[in-house]
Amino acid sequence: KQIILLPGDGIGKEIIESAKYVLNTVASEFGHRFTFHSHAIGGDAIDQYGTPLPEDTINACLNADAILLGAVGGPKWEGLPGNIRPEQGLLGIRKKLGLFANLRPIQGFAPLLHASPLKEEVVNGSDILIIRELTGGLYFGKPSERINEGKAVVDTLYYEREEMERIVEKAFESARIRRKHLTSVDKANVLESSRLWREVVNEKSKDYPDVTVEHMLVDAAAMKLITSPTQFDVIVTENLFGDILSDEASVLTGSLGMLPSASIRADGVGLYEPVHGSAPDIAGKGIANPLGMILSAALMLRHSLQMEEEANEIEEAVLACLEQGYHTADLSVKNGKQVGTKEMTEAVVENLT
Amino acid sequence: KQIILLPGDGIGKEIIESAKYVLNTVASEFGHRFTFHSHAIGGDAIDQYGTPLPEDTINACLNADAILLGAVGGPKWEGLPGNIRPEQGLLGIRKKLGLFANLRPIQGFAPLLHASPLKEEVVNGSDILIIRELTGGLYFGKPSERINEGKAVVDTLYYEREEMERIVEKAFESARIRRKHLTSVDKANVLESSRLWREVVNEKSKDYPDVTVEHMLVDAAAMKLITSPTQFDVIVTENLFGDILSDEASVLTGSLGMLPSASIRADGVGLYEPVHGSAPDIAGKGIANPLGMILSAALMLRHSLQMEEEANEIEEAVLACLEQGYHTADLSVKNGKQVGTKEMTEAVVENLT
Ligand SMILES: CC(C)[C@H](C(=O)O)[C@@H](O)C(=O)O
Ligand SMILES: CC(C)[C@H](C(=O)O)[C@@H](O)C(=O)O
Numbered sequence: 001k002q003i004i005l006l007p008g009d010g011i012g013k014e015i016i017e018s019a020k021y022v023l024n025t026v027a028s029e030f031g032h033r034f035t036f037h038s039h040a041i042g043g044d045a046i047d048q049y050g051t052p053l054p055e056d057t058i059n060a061c062l063n064a065d066a067i068l069l070g071a072v073g074g075p076k077w078e079g080l081p082g083n084i085r086p087e088q089g090l091l092g093i094r095k096k097l098g099l100f101a102n103l104r105p106i107q108g109f110a111p112l113l114h115a116s117p118l119k120e121e122v123v124n125g126s127d128i129l130i131i132r133e134l135t136g137g138l139y140f141g142k143p144s145e146r147i148n149e150g151k152a153v154v155d156t157l158y159y160e161r162e163e164m165e166r167i168v169e170k171a172f173e174s175a176r177i178r179r180k181h182l183t184s185v186d187k188a189n190v191l192e193s194s195r196l197w198r199e200v201v202n203e204k205s206k207d208y209p210d211v212t213v214e215h216m217l218v219d220a221a222a223m224k225l226i227t228s229p230t231q232f233d234v235i236v237t238e239n240l241f242g243d244i245l246s247d248e249a250s251v252l253t254g255s256l257g258m259l260p261s262a263s264i265r266a267d268g269v270g271l272y273e274p275v276h277g278s279a280p281d282i283a284g285k286g287i288a289n290p291l292g293m294i295l296s297a298a299l300m301l302r303h304s305l306q307m308e309e310e311a312n313e314i315e316e317a318v319l320a321c322l323e324q325g326y327h328t329a330d331l332s333v334k335n336g337k338q339v340g341t342k343e344m345t346e347a348v349v350e351n352l353t
Numbered sequence: 354k355q356i357i358l359l360p361g362d363g364i365g366k367e368i369i370e371s372a373k374y375v376l377n378t379v380a381s382e383f384g385h386r387f388t389f390h391s392h393a394i395g396g397d398a399i400d401q402y403g404t405p406l407p408e409d410t411i412n413a414c415l416n417a418d419a420i421l422l423g424a425v426g427g428p429k430w431e432g433l434p435g436n437i438r439p440e441q442g443l444l445g446i447r448k449k450l451g452l453f454a455n456l457r458p459i460q461g462f463a464p465l466l467h468a469s470p471l472k473e474e475v476v477n478g479s480d481i482l483i484i485r486e487l488t489g490g491l492y493f494g495k496p497s498e499r500i501n502e503g504k505a506v507v508d509t510l511y512y513e514r515e516e517m518e519r520i521v522e523k524a525f526e527s528a529r530i531r532r533k534h535l536t537s538v539d540k541a542n543v544l545e546s547s548r549l550w551r552e553v554v555n556e557k558s559k560d561y562p563d564v565t566v567e568h569m570l571v572d573a574a575a576m577k578l579i580t581s582p583t584q585f586d587v588i589v590t591e592n593l594f595g596d597i598l599s600d601e602a603s604v605l606t607g608s609l610g611m612l613p614s615a616s617i618r619a620d621g622v623g624l625y626e627p628v629h630g631s632a633p634d635i636a637g638k639g640i641a642n643p644l645g646m647i648l649s650a651a652l653m654l655r656h657s658l659q660m661e662e663e664a665n666e667i668e669e670a671v672l673a674c675l676e677q678g679y680h681t682a683d684l685s686v687k688n689g690k691q692v693g694t695k696e697m698t699e700a701v702v703e704n705l706t
Contacts (some may be wrong), residue, residue, distance in 0.1 A: 032667045034443035082548065085542065087542045087543075088623075091543070116468050116472075117471050117472060117475045117579050117580050118471060118472070118579075119469075119470060119471070119472055122470045127641065127671050137512065138543070138544060139543055141507070144544070144545045145545055146545065146549065148513075150514070151513060151514050151515075152511065152512065152513045152514065153512055153514075153545055153546045153549045153613070154505060154509060154510065154511050154512075154545070154546070155509075155510040155544045155545055155546045156508075156509060156510070157491065157508040157510065158505065158506070158509065159505065159506055160501075160504060160505045161503070161504050161505065161506070161612070162504075178677075187593070187596075188436065189440045189492060190440075190444070190491070190492055190508055191497070191508045192497045192499065192507070192508055193500055193506045193507070193508045195435065196499065196506045218596075218597055219597050219599075219600035219601075220600065222575070222597045222598070222600050223600050223601060223604045223609075225468050225601075226471075226579060226601065226604050226605070227470050229605050240540070241597075242362070243540075243572050244571055244594075244597055245570050245575070247572035247573065247575050247576050248572075248573075248575035248576060248578075248579065250576065251576045251580050252579070256576075263687065278592050317497075339379050
């Protein structure tokens with residue numbers, strides 16, 4: 001299996017090594033062969049090639065079975081013009097590969113729950129999968145420009161019905177193998193695109209009579225995620241609402257540094273990255289938390305390589321580490337042992353085998 | 354002073370009576386004369402006149418010094434087509450009157466803080482003013498329609514530079530008389546409108562050297578509101594981001610039923626309404642919490658009628674009630690006395706005088 005590594009910026013380089021090490025261990029245990037090739041993206045690619053997404057990186061990704069990405073961005077590249085900013089590498093690769101479905105599982109880890117900003121009785125037991133449409137909407141609609149001699153500006157929220165259909169189907173499929181509850185989030189009292197979205201959800205729901213569907217306005221969803229996170233199973237929404245709500249949800253369980261994400265398309269090819277950023281302040285110090293990256297590698301095994309058992313084994317090993325008290329500087333665990341990136345990775349590997 | 358009452362739907366009718374009673378008490382204490390006229394809006398107006406915003410209501414509001422609104426909406430009107438939905442009354446009156454600045458103060462009330470979903474050490478001391486642009490952006494941009502024979506759909510995020518300038522100025526003015534910290538929220542790494550927004554904020558900031566400005570992406574803001582609400586003073590943002598973030602923020606302190614809002618324009622005319630909805634499930638039972646409405650009346654005195662002292666007196670009376678243990682069914686107070694809408698209003702009036 002051909003895996004492309006895009007370490008990117010900041011702590012990306014360190015944590016991607018951790019994922020590679022864990023994957024190699026799993027490969028030898030289960031008799032798989034993974035080949036890894038690294039390519040530049042983001043600020044790193046700007047520094048080397050003057051563009052956040054070199055052709056060479058795109059071509060490598062187009063031929064990959066799966067892609068692991070560390071993180072992109074940092075203050076170093078903040079003054080640059082819009083089209084050569086590190087984030088453009090990420091937006092570009094999503095669009096070029098057609099990675100329309102962003103899966104963000106949000107789950108509490110018992111040993112970390114005490115770090116949640118929410119009361120334990122509110123957050124305990126929450127287990128949410130946010131499915132965000134990733135290649136449409138305001139992110140890519142045209143026009144997106146100054147008009148009227150700079151006196152006004154316009155961005156465009158554009159969706160094709162088919163783009164809605166495929167993400168909504170994905171969401172129903174995901175709900176079906178979970179707790180069979182789907183919350184569709186929109187702003188149908190204001191946006192025409194949301195009214196079409198709601199129609200598509202209602203239509204598709206006929207094919208999934210076993211899944212209960214609830215429509216929720218995005219403002220209400222932003223409230224309910226905090227007041228009753230346990231009421232959600234799968235949430236599906238368009239690109240920008242998904243950006244906001246998935247980040248909001250990511251802090252609920254107190255374990256932002258642990259959360260993985262998958263950006264996939266219908267044939268299973270996908271890009272996997274931790275939810276946290278490039279953390280330039282701690283880059284190069286060997287103290288970054290590799291677990292979000294390692295859990296992203298587990299998602300890759302599950303969604304792109306059909307290796308469910310292997311994915312589960314990694315997830316169990318990570319949980320075992322936490323239960324043994326291992327934690328990096330960003331987490332705190334009662335009576336824990338604080339370790340660096342390498343030792344944390346070693347601990348995961350030991351729990352694997 | 355000419356005050357228009359728009360009771361609207363659900364509990365709106367009950368709580369608006371509470372506000373009127375409190376205002377009349379304040380008027381006789383301070384020697385003011387308020388005249389009140391009621392008009393229909395929302396579902397109530399649909400039932401009576403077939404439209405959520407009758408001409409007569411618009412005309413009355415155009416001649417008012419200030420407007421108090423109860424709430425609009427309810428399941429009864431949910432099947433109706435987009436343009437005769439109760440919410441259209443609210444959107445319509447905002448636009449017709451040019452109420453471009455939505456002020457949403459979010460504050461904890463010590464006797465209620467225990468009801469917050471957040472840990473007390475996280476939420477304690479938070480005191481945020483969200484200033485949301487209310488008459489532009491995706492809410493009103495054209496086109497907003499199906500295209501390509503219904504196979505696609507488009508909504509338009511349109512802003513004029515001047516619309517940004519006036520709301521940003523309002524935000525700086527507000528920050529100046531508070532803790533002098535302004536967080537401007539946008540999505541400048543994706544949207545052209547956000548990049549113009551950021552330019553406008555940076556330009557205006559030169560006129561307010563005493564106010565520190567921070568730019569924050571909307572996804573980051575959605576996280577930080579939960580993890581460190583006390584880091585915010587004034588937040589300013591465009592219409593849709595403001596809709597989402599202000600609702601998110603409204604549940605942080607555990608006192609959603611207490612929160613007021615103001616929608617104003619440059620000359621001071623404004624519409625004041627509680628943040629909570631029409632609560633159709635408890636309408637007509639006499640148990641609705643009138644405090645969000647009463648505090649909205651206080652905001653009206655402050656922002657539209659320049660009666661700061663009178664506004665403070667109402668706010669202090671409300672806090673005194675809570676400290677005396679009075680609460681409605683939606684709140685809980687340790688060793689409290691649960692009362693209905695009328696008794697709660699009486700309690701406020703008694704604390705006034
Ligand atoms: C970096 C940025 C453009 C990106 C987005 O908004 O999609 C990020 O916030 C994310 O959620 O992956
Ligand atoms: C009812 C709805 C159209 C409205 C909005 O989105 O502005 C409401 O959510 C609000 O925040 O006042």
